[in-house]
Amino acid sequence: MRALGKLFILALFVSAFLQAEQRYVIADQDVAGPAGSDLISLLVFLQSPNVNLLGITVVTGDAWRDEEVATALRLLELVGRTDVKVYVGAEYPLVRTQLETRLSAQLYGKAEWNGAWRAGGHEANVIPALPQGLPTTKPADEDAAHFMIRMVHQYPHQVTIYGAGPMTNIALAIRLDSHFAELAKELVVMGGSLNPRTEDPEFVDTPRHEFNFWFDPEAASITLRANWAKITDTTVDASIETRPTEEMFAKWSHLNSAAARYLTKYTERPLSSYMWDELAAAAWLEPDIITHERLVYMDVNTMHGPGYGDTMIWSEKDKPVTPLEKVHAQTDVDFPKLEKKLTELFSK
Secondary structure, three states, rough: HHHHEEEEEEEEHHHHHHHHHEEEEEEEEEOOOOOHHHHHHHHHHHHOOOOOOEEEEEEOOOOOOHHHHHHHHHHHHHHHOOOEEEEEEOOOOOOHHHHHHHHHHHHHOOOOOOHHOOOOOOOOOOOOOOOOOOOOOOOOOOOOHHHHHHHHOOOOOOEEEEEOOOOOOHHHHHHHOOOOHHHHOOEEEEEEOOOOOOOOOOOOOOOOOOOHHHHHHHHHHHHHOOOOOOEEEEEHHHHHOOOOHHHHHHHHHOOOHHHHHHHHHHHHOOOOOOOOHHHHHHHOOHHHHHHHEEEEEEOOOOOOOOOOOEEEEEEEOOOOOOOOOOOEEEEOOOOHHHHHHHHHHHOO
16 A cells, blocks of 8 residues: 555656646747748647647748648648647738838848748738648637737746747737736747848848848837747847758658658758748757857837848947847857757657
């Protein structure tokens, strides 16, 4: 009987330990597919045993929202995770318009990447045929912003808000509920650019002009100015140190998991230039993937002109008098450690 009692106590201890280690996250993402960085970041959360992915909230960015919702739903079907729900978010930025962006390009120069607004793209309400097939499941009835608000109230100071697309949904939640940001555990974003060491045409002449921030500058500014307990930002400076390789995908092709099969089957060639969003997700799980960060005050330029949407940063000495929050801006990466972490996750 004493042995059984000890086993029962041990079981309770293990159960309590596992619950304590459980990490809650909402993935706010512009889910452009069929695979690539947006989808890999979701698989990072789905494959992590101690992560409770409360839901995927979708925002227009790399593609239009409705197509992205279909892509997210289909991913969950193919990897057997339809227990995770998809929540429909904002279709358009708060202020910026496609027409204004086209006119701005004529006045101030073109952006290398325009996401859903790229030349030759389809209209917002069109869901094209997907290489991976259309989903049979449906998104949740609740909208993205209200879902996020509900979750931080249900799990106060426990939910990480992970934003790897334009921040429209997050900004709407902040505006709907003044306690939203302070009730979250933290904000983790992929976006912004400080001083990337690169010849990449997207950044070499406009180093502060990063897509997730400039697509909806007002939303990014609202989000970064909110009262979060902690803000961590994976910047372009870090992302450009993470080029995916064919050798990496060849290794994943031998892994016996639904996630690895999905990636090796649907990842388009040539490979995406960098591992944008999955870096932010993996570094949240394993912080020592990041080798250097800067603690800065950060905002986004919302003045309509050549710098509209650019990342702005300050130190303690030179920051403006307007209220700003400190941001842990990640700038350097241990790429072998990132590859090792992803391979470990996709082996399960």
